[in-house]
Amino acid sequence: MAFLSTVMVAEPISECYKAICENEGITINSFVLENLEKTTTTRNFTLNLAGNRKQKGFQRLADNDVLALSKCLLNYRTLTGLDMGYNNISDEGAAYLAKLLEAQDTMLRSLDLTFNNIQTNGAEVLASSLQGNSSLLSLRLSGNKIGRHGGLNLAGMLRVNMTLQELELGECDLEMQSMIGLSTALKTNTTLRSMDVSRALLFSYLEEWAVHFSKMLPVNSSLVELHLGKMGLTDTGMERLSEGLKLNHRLRYLDLRCNRVSRDGALHLSRVLKENSPLEVIDLSSNRIEDPGAEYLSEAICSKGSVLRELSVCRNNISTRGLLSLAGALNNSPTLTHIYIWGNHLEEPVCQAFRELLITGRLTPEQSDVRPYEVDGHVFLAELSHHLRKHLFFLDVNEKNAASNSQKLKCLDLRNQVWGKFLCLFLIC
Numbered sequence: 001m002a003f004l005s006t007v008m009v010a011e012p013i014s015e016c017y018k019a020i021c022e023n024e025g026i027t028i029n030s031f032v033l034e035n036l037e038k039t040t041t042t043r044n045f046t047l048n049l050a051g052n053r054k055q056k057g058f059q060r061l062a063d064n065d066v067l068a069l070s071k072c073l074l075n076y077r078t079l080t081g082l083d084m085g086y087n088n089i090s091d092e093g094a095a096y097l098a099k100l101l102e103a104q105d106t107m108l109r110s111l112d113l114t115f116n117n118i119q120t121n122g123a124e125v126l127a128s129s130l131q132g133n134s135s136l137l138s139l140r141l142s143g144n145k146i147g148r149h150g151g152l153n154l155a156g157m158l159r160v161n162m163t164l165q166e167l168e169l170g171e172c173d174l175e176m177q178s179m180i181g182l183s184t185a186l187k188t189n190t191t192l193r194s195m196d197v198s199r200a201l202l203f204s205y206l207e208e209w210a211v212h213f214s215k216m217l218p219v220n221s222s223l224v225e226l227h228l229g230k231m232g233l234t235d236t237g238m239e240r241l242s243e244g245l246k247l248n249h250r251l252r253y254l255d256l257r258c259n260r261v262s263r264d265g266a267l268h269l270s271r272v273l274k275e276n277s278p279l280e281v282i283d284l285s286s287n288r289i290e291d292p293g294a295e296y297l298s299e300a301i302c303s304k305g306s307v308l309r310e311l312s313v314c315r316n317n318i319s320t321r322g323l324l325s326l327a328g329a330l331n332n333s334p335t336l337t338h339i340y341i342w343g344n345h346l347e348e349p350v351c352q353a354f355r356e357l358l359i360t361g362r363l364t365p366e367q368s369d370v371r372p373y374e375v376d377g378h379v380f381l382a383e384l385s386h387h388l389r390k391h392l393f394f395l396d397v398n399e400k401n402a403a404s405n406s407q408k409l410k411c412l413d414l415r416n417q418v419w420g421k422f423l424c425l426f427l428i429c
């Protein structure tokens with residue numbers, strides 16, 4: 001018997017998949033099969049089955065595919081990462097994956113289910129499977145309508161001690177109560193380092209969620225990266241949040257994309273930066289800080305207290321005065337290395353200032369989203385498709401655990417590519 005089971009495990013994973021499909025009467029998904037045929041399972045491996053690709057004859061994964069795959073994967077414990085984003089997986093498929101997460105000796109560290117069709121029940125089974133012996137470090141559920149109860153279940157999971165370090169719940173129709181649950185969970189000791197709750201459904205003008213998050217921040221939560229995009233955050237909410245930020249000693253990455261922060265909100269944030277804040281990356285793109293906001297931030301960036309390294313102020317209705325003050329901040333700050341400014345009023349003095357920063361090497365093309373060019377003696381800026389990188393510090397955790405320097409170098413290389421976000425983790429695992 002022992003011999004037989006060894007043979008089972010050594011069998012190519014594609015054969016295992018075909019056998020299970022036959023047994024269960026499931027049609028073989030040729031895209032899945034193709035991927036499995038290329039997969040070596042004798043050492044740690046990851047599977048990328050994301051559905052956002054243009055490939056002839058490609059069929060998105062449905063629950064049946066997940067059933068066959070998860071049964072098969074139970075035999076291959078060297079699986080460390082599974083990307084099934086942008087498919088048609090519903091609650092049923094989520095339940096099959098929960099079984100995989102609960103399996104003993106599983107080494108699965110990252111599960112990406114971004115933009116599937118998982119709802120409350122699916123979130124509930126996933127949350128409960130994570131309260132067992134799961135080894136999962138990263139769970140991405142953004143773009144699944146898990147709603148208030150799904151959010152509450154995941155918050156409950158966070159309260160029980162476990163290993164998760166990254167949780168993405170953007171565009172999940174989370175409501176106020178989920179937000180309160182999540183912020184409360186983060187007040188107790190958890191291992192979570194990165195959380196995304198962008199675009200929750202919040203209808204109240206009172207921005208109570210900002211008050212709850214503000215109260216969570218000073219308690220030494222493990223949170224290092226926080227995504228709060230599309231939350232309708234106003235200057236008042238920013239003021240509340242800043243109270244917590246001033247007392248926080250951990251958060252390094254704050255994403256406030258697509259909110260309603262204007263000059264006063266920028267002023268509150270600049271005060272945070274001046275007070276020895278650990279914030280290194282701030283994303284304020286698509287807000288409305290305008291010239292005064294840009295000037296407040298420039299001043300803060302140059303202050304002794306700030307360790308800011310990367311800033312995005314794209315699409316903020318900033319004109320020459322504000323942008324020149326940011327260029328000046330780059331010249332005076334020892335820490336700031338990346339700045340993103342596209343979508344503001346880039347008049348000629350601004351173009352000249354940024355060309356100067358690029359020529360002198362103060363900025364490299366990878367560290368900004370603009371490139372200068374000249375026509376008839378006039379300088380203009382063109383857009384480069386560079387953005388702030390996500391998962392910056394989540395990768396850091398893994399870098400620290402990396403055995404060799406060469407791996408670290410590979411990792412840094414990839415981090416410079418906008419789309420290389422998860423490759424690094426996989427390389428190291």
Ligand SMILES: *[C@@H]1O[C@H](CO)[C@@H](O)[C@H](O)[C@H]1NC(C)=O
Binds near residue numbers: 104131132133
């Ligand atoms: C966790 O694993 C241990 C042994 O490795 C086992 O005794 C226990 O029942 C497992 N707990 C859960 C919730 O699966």
Ligand SMILES: *[C@@H]1O[C@H](CO)[C@@H](O)[C@H](O)[C@H]1NC(C)=O
Binds near residue numbers: 160161162
């Ligand atoms: C939580 O983690 C700590 C330290 O890792 C451990 O001592 C404690 O027993 C855990 N508690 C639960 C409920 O798992």
Ligand SMILES: *[C@@H]1O[C@H](CO)[C@@H](O)[C@H](O)[C@H]1NC(C)=O
Binds near residue numbers: 189190220
């Ligand atoms: C919990 O937090 C306290 C301080 O707030 C810290 O001393 C302790 O190490 C933390 N425990 C865990 C398991 O993170």
Ligand SMILES: *[C@@H]1O[C@H](CO)[C@@H](O)[C@H](O)[C@H]1NC(C)=O
Binds near residue numbers: 218219220249
């Ligand atoms: C958090 O940690 C800092 C520095 O380690 C410490 O000064 C502060 O008292 C801690 N706060 C809480 C609420 O534990």
Ligand SMILES: *[C@@H]1O[C@H](CO)[C@@H](O)[C@H](O)[C@H]1NC(C)=O
Binds near residue numbers: 288291317
């Ligand atoms: C942009 O800022 C200018 C002032 O610098 C203001 O007059 C204008 O209304 C702003 N535009 C928008 C769309 O907010």
